[in-house]
Amino acid sequence: MTSQVSSPIDEEHDPAVAGTREVPGTAGGQRAPGKETRRLERVIIRFAGDSGDGMQLTGDRFTSETASFGNDLSTLPNFPAEIRAPAGTLPGVSSFQLHFADHDILTPGDAPDVLVAMNPAALKANIADLPRGAEVIVNTDEFTKRALQKVGYPASPLEDGSLDGYSVHQVPLTTLTLEALKGSGLARRDAERAKNMFALGLLSWMYHRPTESTEAFLRTKFARKPEIAEANITAYRAGWNFGETTEDFAVSYEVAPAAAAFPPGTYRNISGNLALAYGLVSASVRSGLPLFLGSYPITPASDILHELSRHKRFGVRTFQAEDEIAAIGAALGAAFGGSLAVTTTSGPGVALKSETIGLAVSLELPLLVVDIQRGGPSTGLPTKTEQADLLQAMHGRNGEAPVPVVAPATPADCFDAALEAARIATVYRTPVILLSDGYLANGSEPWRIPEVSELPDLRVRFASGPNHTKADGTQEFWPYLRDPETLARPWAVPGTPGLEHRIGGIEKQDGTGNISYDPANHDLMVRTRQAKVDGIAVPDVVVDDPDGPDGPDGTRTLVLGWGSTYGPITAAVRRLRRAGGKVAQAHLRHLNPFPANLGRVLSGYERVVVPEMNLGQLAQMLRAKYLVDVVSYNQVTGLPFKAEQLARAIAELGGVSDLDAAGELDALGEQGRSKGQERTDV
Amino acid sequence: MSETTTNGTGPAAGGLGVMPLSSARSLELVPKADGPQSAKDFKSDQEVRWCPGCGDYAILAAVQSFMPELGLARENVVFVSGIGCSSRFPYYMNTYGMHSIHGRAPAIATGLAASRRDLSVWVVTGDGDALSIGGNHLIHALRRNVNLKILLFNNRIYGLTKGQYSPTSEIGKITKSTPMGSLDAPFNPLSLALGAEASFVARTIDSDRKHLQSVLRAAAEHEGTALVEIYQNCNIFNDGAFDTLKDKVSAQEAVIRLEHGAPIRFGAPAEDGLGAKGVVRDRATGDLRVIDVTVEGTDEVLVHDARAASPTTAFALTRLADADTLHHTPIGVLRDVSRPVYDTQMADQLDQAVQQQGAGDLGALLAGNDTWTVAG
Numbered sequence A: 001m002t003s004q005v006s007s008p009i010d011e012e013h014d015p016a017v018a019g020t021r022e023v024p025g026t027a028g029g030q031r032a033p034g035k036e037t038r039r040l041e042r043v044i045i046r047f048a049g050d051s052g053d054g055m056q057l058t059g060d061r062f063t064s065e066t067a068s069f070g071n072d073l074s075t076l077p078n079f080p081a082e083i084r085a086p087a088g089t090l091p092g093v094s095s096f097q098l099h100f101a102d103h104d105i106l107t108p109g110d111a112p113d114v115l116v117a118m119n120p121a122a123l124k125a126n127i128a129d130l131p132r133g134a135e136v137i138v139n140t141d142e143f144t145k146r147a148l149q150k151v152g153y154p155a156s157p158l159e160d161g162s163l164d165g166y167s168v169h170q171v172p173l174t175t176l177t178l179e180a181l182k183g184s185g186l187a188r189r190d191a192e193r194a195k196n197m198f199a200l201g202l203l204s205w206m207y208h209r210p211t212e213s214t215e216a217f218l219r220t221k222f223a224r225k226p227e228i229a230e231a232n233i234t235a236y237r238a239g240w241n242f243g244e245t246t247e248d249f250a251v252s253y254e255v256a257p258a259a260a261a262f263p264p265g266t267y268r269n270i271s272g273n274l275a276l277a278y279g280l281v282s283a284s285v286r287s288g289l290p291l292f293l294g295s296y297p298i299t300p301a302s303d304i305l306h307e308l309s310r311h312k313r314f315g316v317r318t319f320q321a322e323d324e325i326a327a328i329g330a331a332l333g334a335a336f337g338g339s340l341a342v343t344t345t346s347g348p349g350v351a352l353k354s355e356t357i358g359l360a361v362s363l364e365l366p367l368l369v370v371d372i373q374r375g376g377p378s379t380g381l382p383t384k385t386e387q388a389d390l391l392q393a394m395h396g397r398n399g400e401a402p403v404p405v406v407a408p409a410t411p412a413d414c415f416d417a418a419l420e421a422a423r424i425a426t427v428y429r430t431p432v433i434l435l436s437d438g439y440l441a442n443g444s445e446p447w448r449i450p451e452v453s454e455l456p457d458l459r460v461r462f463a464s465g466p467n468h469t470k471a472d473g474t475q476e477f478w479p480y481l482r483d484p485e486t487l488a489r490p491w492a493v494p495g496t497p498g499l500e501h502r503i504g505g506i507e508k509q510d511g512t513g514n515i516s517y518d519p520a521n522h523d524l525m526v527r528t529r530q531a532k533v534d535g536i537a538v539p540d541v542v543v544d545d546p547d548g549p550d551g552p553d554g555t556r557t558l559v560l561g562w563g564s565t566y567g568p569i570t571a572a573v574r575r576l577r578r579a580g581g582k583v584a585q586a587h588l589r590h591l592n593p594f595p596a597n598l599g600r601v602l603s604g605y606e607r608v609v610v611p612e613m614n615l616g617q618l619a620q621m622l623r624a625k626y627l628v629d630v631v632s633y634n635q636v637t638g639l640p641f642k643a644e645q646l647a648r649a650i651a652e653l654g655g656v657s658d659l660d661a662a663g664e665l666d667a668l669g670e671q672g673r674s675k676g677q678e679r680t681d682v
Numbered sequence B: 001m002s003e004t005t006t007n008g009t010g011p012a013a014g015g016l017g018v019m020p021l022s023s024a025r026s027l028e029l030v031p032k033a034d035g036p037q038s039a040k041d042f043k044s045d046q047e048v049r050w051c052p053g054c055g056d057y058a059i060l061a062a063v064q065s066f067m068p069e070l071g072l073a074r075e076n077v078v079f080v081s082g083i084g085c086s087s088r089f090p091y092y093m094n095t096y097g098m099h100s101i102h103g104r105a106p107a108i109a110t111g112l113a114a115s116r117r118d119l120s121v122w123v124v125t126g127d128g129d130a131l132s133i134g135g136n137h138l139i140h141a142l143r144r145n146v147n148l149k150i151l152l153f154n155n156r157i158y159g160l161t162k163g164q165y166s167p168t169s170e171i172g173k174i175t176k177s178t179p180m181g182s183l184d185a186p187f188n189p190l191s192l193a194l195g196a197e198a199s200f201v202a203r204t205i206d207s208d209r210k211h212l213q214s215v216l217r218a219a220a221e222h223e224g225t226a227l228v229e230i231y232q233n234c235n236i237f238n239d240g241a242f243d244t245l246k247d248k249v250s251a252q253e254a255v256i257r258l259e260h261g262a263p264i265r266f267g268a269p270a271e272d273g274l275g276a277k278g279v280v281r282d283r284a285t286g287d288l289r290v291i292d293v294t295v296e297g298t299d300e301v302l303v304h305d306a307r308a309a310s311p312t313t314a315f316a317l318t319r320l321a322d323a324d325t326l327h328h329t330p331i332g333v334l335r336d337v338s339r340p341v342y343d344t345q346m347a348d349q350l351d352q353a354v355q356q357q358g359a360g361d362l363g364a365l366l367a368g369n370d371t372w373t374v375a376g
């Protein structure tokens, strides 16, 4: 009995995009005859266990296998802030959700079809998210009296009938792993640790995943401890064989590659933080400026520091500073010296860096401030996602200190956003804040690898000689004489003869840059700095509106988002359109300045709904600037929106009344499953 | 406007001129001036705006007349400062300069020095800037041993904010913010620096140009971070703070002039022409103390060794001075040892990475190892 029913039609395929894919062979041995194989369009799997159970690694491996198989995918790691919360407790549960499909998808999925629960805590923490009928694979070895009591199960849920609505597979994962590793000579403790690979092997069998890459991965990862590598591979194969032989698993599933979802090209799977780091290295290469990163470890941004520190052969200098302030200070110093300077952090770090960002505004030097947003205020939820630093990015400084703000929409988009931020910073000589978040940072998706020659040309011009002639005919250098077009001041790096100059945080005279307390000059400089940022050339916002806003039957509702809500919003809009609703969608990458056409776009619709993972920060900016009565839809749970919930909210708040029938929207929700009519989800 | 464009094929071909070889001695990487220089070359066109009589004038003049001695290309010299009276210093130097924000100069200068080894980077800071709001950056710059020369103007008061006590003010000091006397125990900046693993620690006095310049010379030649504390008179809010050390008569007893390799003697001259007082090590405690030198006792007098591997004797020397009376204040270079320099090692790692793995190939990086192809 299973809930995973495939549907004959897939309304998601975009006919404009077509391609055929070379599928790598599915290894792992011959499949026994007599077991049924079913085709699915998409699956959502959640691996859950103790923080020490290696669930993130398991999820990463399954993702890698799935990516190399060619499915479209989206992932959502979810882990506690504590490195090792007490074992077996609810706060110690770590999970990894993966949504993969034979078509183009946008989110990690609302509700899992399959839950792998390595212990009672993992079951208890996650079961509420599963629709009835979902499959649950539990490690029965961990369902001891003590473990059950620890999480407040009065009786074992495996025996008291509370899981009757689910398809439960009771597997003694630990025992089976130990048996498989009997001859390995490993201590029991070490052998037990391979149980996550047993589970991975089982799931890889269930979903026909290619297995070579995981075996190769394990050999590399444990290159120095070959016995551990072999043990993990043995457990992995044992899990695969267990699926093949046990009667409990009668059915396995195929999810065909998402050939149509991908334009031709070479692909890899990439997380947001990795894409961002690659974007920075690319910006360095394309600008011809050496990359300098000043950073202080902070969740969820540290991975960028780790990644960039591995690329010294690109001339990348990484500096782990004594604190957040020194991290941006060092970056600003490097910017003065002509580096492509970056500091990476999260919200609390931005708060500490504020004064230096203000200095960079005043010095008018290029500087990238990368904020991987997390739940706030204060320490908040370090490992969870949120979008509540937008107003901090916009206004969190003393004085009038405008800073351009750029936000990526998906994990892979972090690459392009980093290049765009570098473009703005170097062309306009200004600090730029790049607002990613925990969801983008750790989530991953397939990415079409660009050719280096496709990347933007970011070459910069350094001042090399005087730019002003005095009354007596002698030439001199004025550090604040601006480019009439961009209003950028010259970037004159130390070592350039004849351009010796001093800059500082004190107000300076227009042109000469000398200290000036003159009232009219200050007014001019404040307005000029603002005009420079306001005048940054950013592309128009694109509206996706199949019906158009005009005419009596035109679209009345626009959904506008920014940053990582792109996936869930797009998924929700697709659901609404399938139900006959007319909804327009637009997404902002540039939050400061806004695209020039935004005001016109907003005024073209009767209702504008703005979903955000904060209490309405973009909405507040839009209302203030455009006097448009936008409607906010907010969630601050530390988790991304779910598509179904968002679809309902948009329908309600946006007054999307032209849905086929009230019931039709329901059919798009999770209830669709119980009717056995799986609708393609996004 | 004349400009040069960077080359968008990678930073190695960037617009920063020829990147210097790593591992070379720091000062050798800084281009030399074409011809002889004079103090005038280092004076900017900006009007100096310290209070008349401020000790900062003497320090500025001493630095401007010292710089030609180094013979460095002016465009490769950078002064970075924080906030405070002393931090206006860069505006008056005709070099590159940055007047930054309160306390952060060492951090900013660290990024500059670590990314541009062809520059001679100087930090100008004060007792409030370096030891209060910027204390963290100071100690970390010192332990890292970045190639920076830090000039700490210590006037034992907040001048720019008009006279509050500072982290070097003596206990009980009456100021605007401590009408009944300050309760804070002061820092001894040199003790602090030595505790922070500083490889070069020195002290000098604003009014003694010759001594000041000799210390600057030693600092400039030092590989790594050099901390130079300069006692500076704030004639408006803390006038005469160092008079004991400046008055010819009292200075004899108060000032201990340190010279590497010379016995530590001071005070009115004894029969042998050296000072009648000497610093000796107490056999029982290992601590240092001052004695009257007798003819037989001269052997016991400690010979100053700025290169000693252990900082303990240098630390003990910093503790000889009485924070209130300033008696037994050592000046000169207390410590000057060689240890790995941060920016040199950083450059070495970059070179090493290229040697071991070849120069970065962006296309290969982006592609990674785990890819699949969708045919058109």
Ligand code: SF4
Pocket: B049, B050, B051, B053, B054, B055, B056, B085, B086, B155, B159, B160, B233, B234, B235, B236, B237
């Ligand atoms: S307040 Fe003191 S330190 Fe500041 S400029 Fe005046 S005399 Fe010098």
